Amino acid sequence: MLLGETPTLTQHEVADAAGVPVELANELWRLLGFPLAGEDEAAFTRADVEALRLTANLVSLGILSPDRQAALVRTWGRSFARLAEWQTALLAELAAERPGDTVEELMSLAGGVVPDLEALQSYVWRRHAASAATRLLTTAETGSAPMAVCFVDIVGYTSRSRSLTEAELVGWVEEFEDACTGLVVDHGGRVIKTLGDAVLFVCDDPVGAAEIALTVTERGDDPDDTFPAVRAGLAYGDVVARLGDVFGPTVNIASRLTAVARPGRVVVDEGAADVLTGGYSLVRLRRTSVKGYSRLQPFALRRVR
Numbered sequence: 001m002l003l004g005e006t007p008t009l010t011q012h013e014v015a016d017a018a019g020v021p022v023e024l025a026n027e028l029w030r031l032l033g034f035p036l037a038g039e040d041e042a043a044f045t046r047a048d049v050e051a052l053r054l055t056a057n058l059v060s061l062g063i064l065s066p067d068r069q070a071a072l073v074r075t076w077g078r079s080f081a082r083l084a085e086w087q088t089a090l091l092a093e094l095a096a097e098r099p100g101d102t103v104e105e106l107m108s109l110a111g112g113v114v115p116d117l118e119a120l121q122s123y124v125w126r127r128h129a130a131s132a133a134t135r136l137l138t139t140a141e142t143g144s145a146p147m148a149v150c151f152v153d154i155v156g157y158t159s160r161s162r163s164l165t166e167a168e169l170v171g172w173v174e175e176f177e178d179a180c181t182g183l184v185v186d187h188g189g190r191v192i193k194t195l196g197d198a199v200l201f202v203c204d205d206p207v208g209a210a211e212i213a214l215t216v217t218e219r220g221d222d223p224d225d226t227f228p229a230v231r232a233g234l235a236y237g238d239v240v241a242r243l244g245d246v247f248g249p250t251v252n253i254a255s256r257l258t259a260v261a262r263p264g265r266v267v268v269d270e271g272a273a274d275v276l277t278g279g280y281s282l283v284r285l286r287r288t289s290v291k292g293y294s295r296l297q298p299f300a301l302r303r304v305r
Contacts, residue, residue, distance in 0.1 A: 001107060002110065003045050003047065004045060004047055005047075007043050008042050009044040009046075010040055010042055011036075011037055011043070011044065013044070018056060019056065020056050033074075033077035033078065034077075075244065091110060091113065092106060095109055144239060145239065146237060147239045148202065148203045148208070148234060149202050149246060150200070150202070150209050151200050152231075152258075153261075154176060154197040154228045154229070154230055155220070156229065156263075157197035157228075173197070175227070176199075177194050179219070179227055180199040180212075180216060183215055184201045187203060187208035188203060188205060189202060189204075192244070193245070202246055206234075210234065210266070214266055214301065214303060217230055217264050217266055229263050230263075231261035231263050231264065233258030233261055234267070234268045234272050234301070235251075235254040235271060235272055236272040236274075237250035239251060250269075252293075253296065256292070257269060257296075260290065268298070268299050269297070280301060283299060284299055285300055
């Protein structure tokens, strides 16, 4: 049902119908994160043929060079695999709660929900594409742009997770991610990735990043707030953005600073300290040696009361 029809085509038949070498078809399939089917296994549909045709068209137009092709397809596979896992698990939970056969209920739910999910995913992609295009206009000439990068890390995640049930752990982490995402969006930032016990986000405005980091650490210090205790590392400087991720020394420094920060504290680098002046107190800490940086200069960031 999800594939649109029963698979009837082998890998060679799909490649021949799309007019591409079978080696390219298999490589794209592998980059998407799927195990290769046997040569005589009927594992594909006409939708796979169309997908290969579209890919070949993008290659012929010069849009997908070999290096871009691998990176883009790999990113697609990872992103949609995670999304599909979550959506399928959600539908399965709903189906299990209904009376009757779980498989039949799951099929019924999927039949009604999948078209709506497809439409919403297309809508969300277009909105994010519009935002990404706007940001690209400011970085097209240099390939990088100054921005604030921050890691927020849950303190004592490993020990706490051992004392929670699976449902409690999922709820705890989701509450953490939801709260961080809301704060980041409210301050004009973007969540780059969530890592279970950590969130990586960026802001064009370092003040916005500082407010997010200080707010989450303050919530973690509040005994009446269920938000977990956290620490944060924030750096400001040139960052290279590619395929939804960020790279460069600024990102590395922010990660290292997170390990330096004490629970409930925000630690920033010299780049951030230079631009965060009004309304904040910056305390120079002892220089520290971390991986890749022998004498990193951290600063403790606090609000001026």
